[in-house]
Amino acid sequence: MSDLAPLTGEPLALDLVNTRPGTGDLLTAPDDLRAWWALQADRLPDDVPRDAGPEDLSAVLAVREHVAAALDRVRRGEEPLAADLDALNTAQRAAPAISELAWRDGTVRLTRRRTGPPGPRLAAWLAEAAAELLADPAVTRIRKCEADDCVMLFLPAHPRRRWCSAARCGNRARVARHYRRHKAG
16 A cells, blocks of 8 residues: 555545545555555454455455446436446345354344455445445535545535545645745735
8 A cells, every 4th residue: 555544434435435546546456455454444344354366456446436436426416327336236246245143142143244255245345335325315415625636535524624634635725825825925
């Protein structure tokens, strides 16, 4: 993964789309995928595999492209392309989800898991997260960061939020504004 740390903490589907900032792609190799997966480990039910390969990365990148395209349209109130929705549905079907029952600590426990190789499983979880986000009415509130050189998306918890991250883009914008004011004076 590049020196730029990925933006995390947004809905999972946005975190995936945000792995392609304006400075380049953060998911260019299987090691990058494993590193990003580890950052998201508390939000994903599967453990990070030690052996994720190029085909696993390809499955996740395909989901990312379709999520980005569908989000771009839906957040503007436009109908997403059928091909994007079909691809997300196909990704979910590639690793079927089952609700597995087990007896633990004196009670029946339900665990949802997916079957198949690591990449398709991760792609299916991500496609499912995208489906939930696309169907959520809040999707129209998703914004693009207002920093000139940033392409990150975020779902603002506060209506006055302007940047993907106050520490990243917010500070840079404030410093630039301060510099312009003092340079003019």
